[in-house]
Amino acid sequence: MKRIVLITGASRGIGAETARVLGQRGDHVIVNYREKRKRAETIAAQIVAAGGSASVAGADIADPDSAAGLMAAVIADFGRLDVLILNASGGLERDAAPDYAMRLNRDAQTRLARLAVPHLPPGGRIVFVTSHQAHFSRTRPVPAGYEPIAASKRAGEDALRAMIPEFTSSGIDFTVVSGDMIDGTIIVRLLERRDPEAVTGRRAHGQLPTVEEFATAVADATTVTAEPGHTIHVGGADFAAAHQVENRWRRTESHASIA
Numbered sequence: 200m201k202r203i204v205l206i207t208g209a210s211r212g213i214g215a216e217t218a219r220v221l222g223q224r225g226d227h228v229i230v231n232y233r234e235k236r237k238r239a240e241t242i243a244a245q246i247v248a249a250g251g252s253a254s255v256a257g258a259d260i261a262d263p264d265s266a267a268g269l270m271a272a273v274i275a276d277f278g279r280l281d282v283l284i285l286n287a288s289g290g291l292e293r294d295a296a297p298d299y300a301m302r303l304n305r306d307a308q309t310r311l312a313r314l315a316v317p318h319l320p321p322g323g324r325i326v327f328v329t330s331h332q333a334h335f336s337r338t339r340p341v342p343a344g345y346e347p348i349a350a351s352k353r354a355g356e357d358a359l360r361a362m363i364p365e366f367t368s369s370g371i372d373f374t375v376v377s378g379d380m381i382d383g384t385i386i387v388r389l390l391e392r393r394d395p396e397a398v399t400g401r402r403a404h405g406q407l408p409t410v411e412e413f414a415t416a417v418a419d420a421t422t423v424t425a426e427p428g429h430t431i432h433v434g435g436a437d438f439a440a441a442h443q444v445e446n447r448w449r450r451t452e453s454h455a456s457i458a
């Protein structure tokens with residue numbers, strides 16, 4: 200039986216590539232988008248043309264009614280959900296309200312997780328996608344202009360981690376995937392404009408991971424066997440190395456190998 204996988208924010212970038220990888224691996228992927236229906240439909244059509252199975256589902260996950268409607272539509276269409284990938288993120292948009300980053304990157308994540316829990320079977324999984332700049336924001340400098348995103352994404356991760364007992368009691372796994380700046384993405388292009396040194400500084404540590412590498416790690420996170428709350432790091436070995444020195448007691452961390 201195909202797994203039913205909902206990926207938030209899969210109309211472009213890392214979410215779209217994760218959908219392609221999981222579609223190739225035999226899952227049915229639901230490509231969530233907020234505004235860009237055509238782009239989401241193109242991604243789903245490409246997955247189907249490549250022999251996979253995919254559908255689209257529009258919803259603004261920061262809107263409580265829209266998020267509830269999304270989960271209701273998934274259950275109406277498929278009867279269940281096996282994997283929820285919390286990938287959608289934002290807050291750098293020019294017209295974003297001051298509280299939008301927290302509403303999307305924290306509140307919408309826990310809300311969607313809570314909506315999913317009753318439908319995820321034992322062995323089901325929630326994956327949270329984040330950046331090193333957010334995950335390590337308490338101990339490492341954050342690029343200029345990215346501070347509200349880093350704070351809200353870290354708050355989202357913490358709030359989801361606080362739900363681990365709830366996930367575990369329903370037999371649901373929870374995995375975090377954190378990546379360095381990902382080459383060629385719109386976010387890195389925006390950061391390059393706002394804080395060019397932050398981006399050149401990361402490039403000085405080696406080649407940035409590609410979208411394909413990061414998306415593959417996110418796809419792998421849907422099957423990895425690990426403790427609840429395990430974090431997979433992609434790129435930026437210096438972040439993880441410094442973190443390991445600071446937290447020698449922590450065992451639930453790993454580093455995805457990048458070719």
Ligand SMILES: NC(=O)c1ccc[n+]([C@@H]2O[C@H](COP(=O)([O-])OP(=O)(O)OC[C@H]3O[C@@H](n4cnc5c(N)ncnc54)[C@H](OP(=O)(O)O)[C@@H]3O)[C@@H](O)[C@H]2O)c1
Pocket residue numbers: 207208209210211212213214231232233234235236258259260261262285286287288289303328329330331352377378379380381382384385386387
């Ligand atoms: N880019 C990087 O360098 C990098 C590095 C590490 C981690 N990450 C993480 O990877 C994830 C994806 O990043 P990305 O660079 O691929 O992002 P992106 O290019 O900005 O794409 C964002 C996606 O999220 C959707 N979205 C935005 N707001 C939404 C909302 N309120 N409701 C539903 N969907 C919404 C967008 O849909 P529409 O276009 O339809 O609005 C789009 O599909 C994020 O969690 C990010 O923190 C990124």
